[in-house]
Amino acid sequence: xxxxxxxxxxAMAEALREEMTRDPSVFIVGEDLVAHGGIFGQxxxxxxxxxxxxxxxxxxxxxxxxxxxxAALTGMRPFVDLHFADFTTTAMDExxxxxxxxxxxxxxxxxxxxxxxxxxxxxxxxxxxHSQSLEAWFVHTPGLKVVSPCLPYDVKGxxxxxxxDDDPVVFFMHKKIFGRKGPVPEQxxxxxxxxxxxxxxxxDLTVITYSIMVLHALEAAxxxxxxxxxxxxxxxxxxxxxxxxxxxRSVSKTHRVVVAHEACLTAGLGAEIAARIQEELFxxxxxxxxxxxxxxVPHPFSPPLEKFVIPGPHSIIEAVSKLLGKQI
Amino acid sequence: xxxxxxxHEMIWLYRTMCRIRAFxxxxxxxxxxxxxxxxxxxxxxxxAVAAGVSSVLRPDDYITSTHRGHGHVLAKGAxxxxxxxxxxxxxxxxxxxxxxxxxxxxFGVGVLGANGVVAGGFPIAVGAGLSCKLRGTDQVxxxxxxxGASNRGPVHEAMNMASIWKxxxxxxxxxxxxxxxTAMSYSTSVERIAxxxxxxxxxxxxVDGNDVLAVREAxxxxxxxxxxxxxxxxxxxxxxxxxxxxxxxxxxxxxREEVEEAMGRxxxxxxxxxxxKKKLLPEDLEKSIRKEVQEEIQExxxxxxxxxxxxxxxxxxxxxAGDVAQAARGGLA
Numbered sequence: 001x002x003x004x005x006x007x008x009x010x011a012m013a014e015a016l017r018e019e020m021t022r023d024p025s026v027f028i029v030g031e032d033l034v035a036h037g038g039i040f041g042q043x044x045x046x047x048x049x050x051x052x053x054x055x056x057x058x059x060x061x062x063x064x065x066x067x068x069x070x071a072a073l074t075g076m077r078p079f080v081d082l083h084f085a086d087f088t089t090t091a092m093d094e095x096x097x098x099x100x101x102x103x104x105x106x107x108x109x110x111x112x113x114x115x116x117x118x119x120x121x122x123x124x125x126x127x128x129x130h131s132q133s134l135e136a137w138f139v140h141t142p143g144l145k146v147v148s149p150c151l152p153y154d155v156k157g158x159x160x161x162x163x164x165d166d167d168p169v170v171f172f173m174h175k176k177i178f179g180r181k182g183p184v185p186e187q188x189x190x191x192x193x194x195x196x197x198x199x200x201x202x203x204d205l206t207v208i209t210y211s212i213m214v215l216h217a218l219e220a221a222x223x224x225x226x227x228x229x230x231x232x233x234x235x236x237x238x239x240x241x242x243x244x245x246x247x248x249r250s251v252s253k254t255h256r257v258v259v260a261h262e263a264c265l266t267a268g269l270g271a272e273i274a275a276r277i278q279e280e281l282f283x284x285x286x287x288x289x290x291x292x293x294x295x296x297v298p299h300p301f302s303p304p305l306e307k308f309v310i311p312g313p314h315s316i317i318e319a320v321s322k323l324l325g326k327q328i
Numbered sequence: 329x330x331x332x333x334x335x336h337e338m339i340w341l342y343r344t345m346c347r348i349r350a351f352x353x354x355x356x357x358x359x360x361x362x363x364x365x366x367x368x369x370x371x372x373x374x375x376a377v378a379a380g381v382s383s384v385l386r387p388d389d390y391i392t393s394t395h396r397g398h399g400h401v402l403a404k405g406a407x408x409x410x411x412x413x414x415x416x417x418x419x420x421x422x423x424x425x426x427x428x429x430x431x432x433x434x435f436g437v438g439v440l441g442a443n444g445v446v447a448g449g450f451p452i453a454v455g456a457g458l459s460c461k462l463r464g465t466d467q468v469x470x471x472x473x474x475x476g477a478s479n480r481g482p483v484h485e486a487m488n489m490a491s492i493w494k495x496x497x498x499x500x501x502x503x504x505x506x507x508x509x510t511a512m513s514y515s516t517s518v519e520r521i522a523x524x525x526x527x528x529x530x531x532x533x534x535v536d537g538n539d540v541l542a543v544r545e546a547x548x549x550x551x552x553x554x555x556x557x558x559x560x561x562x563x564x565x566x567x568x569x570x571x572x573x574x575x576x577x578x579x580x581x582x583x584r585e586e587v588e589e590a591m592g593r594x595x596x597x598x599x600x601x602x603x604x605k606k607k608l609l610p611e612d613l614e615k616s617i618r619k620e621v622q623e624e625i626q627e628x629x630x631x632x633x634x635x636x637x638x639x640x641x642x643x644x645x646x647x648x649a650g651d652v653a654q655a656a657r658g659g660l661a
Contacts, residue, residue, distance in 0.1 A: 027462060063485035066451020071459040073440055094451055106433040106441060107423035108646030143647055166649035
């Protein structure tokens with residue numbers, strides 16, 4: 001791996017720059033892009049480098065997402081910035097009812113090379129309309145692919161792949177990790193969708209996770225290692241297609257599993273993964289799967305309230321304690 | 329396209345309306361005979377809108393259609409046999425039996441799809457218009473919708489966006505007076521949908537939607553404007569739905585006399601009479617058109633009936649374009 005370090009924001013901008021250079025049908029559309037470079041600076045430099053291909057829109061999420069779809073059906077590769085994952089709610093017909101289904105309901109006549117990108121996640125006192133992690137809705141919707149990486153290497157490789165993919169990809173990035181740095185090689189690379197990454201090898205248990213919870217899991221793992229507990233951290237990176245083989249491998253190795261996400265615990269992706277592990281890998285398990293997720297309330301504003309509601313490294317330690325049946 | 333249509337263009341309009349009528353009348357019969365599953369929404373009485381608009385479009389222009397879309401799709405060039413097969417749920421249908429009446433698309437002739445969601449076509453049409461602009465083509469997009477759709481939010485986002493970017497989109501309101509069972513006079517804040525164009529700085533025109541020549545003329549102007557980069561137009565065509573909202577609709581919301589009165593304004597008879605006056609539709613031509621059209625629809629029905637149903641497992645195909653095996657690896661496709 002190269003010595004060069006980029007932030008997630010820089011990795012994203014570099015991926016877009018490379019793909020826009022490579023393919024003139026790629027364009028970016030969304031709110032506050034040109035003058036502002038995106039609300040997190042994620043498109044900085046691109047409006048100047050690609051005049052007319054970074055397009056500001058009115059505040060019209062329904063039509064932004066739907067216009068992305070219309071353009072994808074007619075020869076373009078749109079990268080749609082939806083500002084906040086919460087705003088997918090105002091574009092839900094376009095994403096879940098139209099983009100996800102068009103290829104299928106028209107009998108495979110057409111490809112839908114569309115990326116819907118949105119920052120998600122809590123922890124910034126952004127309250128109930130700017131903090132949600134809604135990935136489970138989209139994993140639940142046949143026809144979509146869902147990506148949620150956390151480190152710059154993964155962000156860059158997966159954005160490039162998502163743009164080249166011929167299906168609609170919903171791409172989430174946690175808004176607390178935009179400034180997070182990590183090594184990114186100078187030479188070009190792609191990361192296939194549906195490929196998890198082992199962020200830490202361990203032998204006592206596996207934390208299956210993604211997005212910011214990967215970082216929390218790594219932090220927890222460090223603390224747990226001082227207690228003599230060896231934690232394996234599997235970063236799913238892509239939530240659909242799910243890398244079931246990687247899950248199988250790790251579960252068959254450690255026999256104990258925590259599934260962790262920042263999204264609401266109830267009916268979250270963790271429930272699906274835990275259920276499937278118990279259906280297909282029951283004999284591998286030495287203990288029931290333990291889930292970690294947010295409490296089932298909207299995101300409150302005040303810092304102590306928000307902190308109480310969303311999981312952090314401590315939640316993973318608690319889950320491990322439950323899993324191993326011992327006080328840590 | 330400007331000016332009066334030539335004789336052959338008028339005959340095209342007549343033939344196209346007859347084809348739509350024949351297709352839908354047959355669908356009506358087949359549905360009543362339990363041979364077509366699901367829901368069916370017919371546009372009988374509204375054929376002049378689809379025919380008039382399509383007559384000024386090129387094969388490479390796009391349309392987005394609605395749940396009442398058989399006419400739009402046929403007029404744009406879709407094949408009746410593949411449409412009929414789709415309505416029967418057969419493998420040879422446009423969507424291999426996955427779409428049905430409300431989801432017919434033919435990307436080969438620019439039909440970006442009928443849509444089961446009222447106003448669902450608006451954002452897609454804007455995106456197609458943006459795509460034409462970005463690709464530097466002079467293609468035009470027609471977004472068909474009904475009076476009911478005009479009250480949905482995406483309409484307003486789409487019209488605003490099409491206007492600020494001067495996109496080559498023609499919004500065609502097929503105003504048939506009823507949103508399902510609710511009269512426009514109750515549900516809509518304006519007397520004419522076209523008035524709403526003013527809110528988006530685009531021309532708004534209302535025409536007699538049962539007069540195919542009037543529809544054609546207005547559409548020709550709007551399409552020419554869009555092609556030349558002048559931006560979108562809202563064209564409202566006043567028409568009337570002679571059948572229920574869906575086949576089987578008890579139609580408690582309107583009086584029989586109202587429907588009977590509207591039958592007197594039938595767009596096909598109207599064009600026929602104009603053509604006869606102009607001596608453009610001699611009896612033998614009229615007969616031969618009707619015969620041809622009937623034969624075509626009969627052939628479509630035969631094709632649909634003789635086509636196989638898909639195998640049940642085909643329900644798992646066509647979800648993803650990319651690496652299907654990889655996508656499926658995540659579990660049950």
